[in-house]
Amino acid sequence: MNNRCKKGNRKKKNISLIRACRNHRAIGKSPEPKGKTETTGNMPIYIIQKHAARRLHYDLRLEMGGVLKSWAIPKEPPTVPGIKRLAVQVEDHSIDYATFEGVIPEGAYGAGTVEIWDSGNFQPIEVEENKIVLSINGKRLKGTFCLVRTKFQGSDKNWLFFKIKSKR
Numbered sequence: 122m123n124n125r126c127k128k129g130n131r132k133k134k135n136i137s138l139i140r141a142c143r144n145h146r147a148i149g150k151s152p153e154p155k156g157k158t159e160t161t162g163n164m165p166i167y168i169i170q171k172h173a174a175r176r177l178h179y180d181l182r183l184e185m186g187g188v189l190k191s192w193a194i195p196k197e198p199p200t201v202p203g204i205k206r207l208a209v210q211v212e213d214h215s216i217d218y219a220t221f222e223g224v225i226p227e228g229a230y231g232a233g234t235v236e237i238w239d240s241g242n243f244q245p246i247e248v249e250e251n252k253i254v255l256s257i258n259g260k261r262l263k264g265t266f267c268l269v270r271t272k273f274q275g276s277d278k279n280w281l282f283f284k285i286k287s288k289r
């Protein structure tokens with residue numbers, strides 16, 4: 122698939138090459154889901170809701186294990202490689218929340234307007250405790266993306282979300 126990634130080939134060439142190989146290894150893995158326990162028969166749901174709450178943010182939701190795993194992203198999600206966004210994991214939402222658009226009333230948690238910013242489906246490539254690699258098929262976000270848990274500010278709710286350069 123990628124000769125540069127073969128063991129012994131051009132070893133220690135440079136750091137960026139090693140990084141590229143790591144990415145290729147991840148991308149080359151079987152698309153068989155590991156963390157996902159239920160299927161709807163279709164590709165799992167991917168959605169981003171733009172949420173004009175007290176502080177504007179973007180809610181990334183991925184259908185995994187029969188729920189929508191959710192992350193709040195304080196800035197516009199990355200459409201190209203090279204941009205890393207903080208993504209704060211929030212409580213799981215039920216699957217039917219994926220189609221929700223509307224106004225959460227004043228006084229309620231998350232009061233403000235919710236609109237669907239992007240939608241489609243995704244294919245899990247690698248699902249681990251601290252890392253999710255996925256192929257997103259949305260309208261705004263397309264391609265291979267990565268979520269990596271960080272210990273940023275000591276919270277295990279903090280992840281980084283970014284697009285990976287893909288040669289698939």
Ligand code: MN
Pocket residue numbers: 172174178180193231
């Ligand atoms: Mn929200």
